[in-house]
Amino acid sequence: MSECKKFQDLVAKWGNDTFGVGVQTKYGVMAHFVKEVCEFHLSHSPDEAADCFLLLLQHAHECGYDLFEEAQKKHQVNLGRKWGKPDKDGCIEHIRKQNERK
Numbered sequence: 001m002s003e004c005k006k007f008q009d010l011v012a013k014w015g016n017d018t019f020g021v022g023v024q025t026k027y028g029v030m031a032h033f034v035k036e037v038c039e040f041h042l043s044h045s046p047d048e049a050a051d052c053f054l055l056l057l058q059h060a061h062e063c064g065y066d067l068f069e070e071a072q073k074k075h076q077v078n079l080g081r082k083w084g085k086p087d088k089d090g091c092i093e094h095i096r097k098q099n100e101r102k
Contacts, residue, residue: 004068011054012061026062029055 001009015024033055040048060067081094 002066002068005066008057008061008067011057015058015061024058024062026059029059029062033059 033052036048036051036055039045040052057067060070078094083092084095086092
């Protein structure tokens with residue numbers, strides 16, 4: 001088991017021990033994540049970034065996947081993509097193929 005997966009499991013155990021097994025659903029974790037992302041967006045604080053990361057780890061646990069493993073796979077996909085220009089907000093998205101959904 002990777003160190004990243006061990007940390008994900010440690011975070012999930014803390015959540016279950018603190019809030020109760022089954023109390024945190026994937027939907028509740030994501031609702032909390034959205035609030036934390038808004039706080040992070042306003043502050044750019046490392047502390048708020050960590051909150052977002054911890055909630056993503058908890059969500060991954062609730063859904064049964066290894067977040068680090070999925071991030072590695074997605075990074076490989078992104079390496080093969082072509083990227084557009086920044087929009088008015090500075091967001092840069094990949095160029096979609098004609099039949100690809102957003």
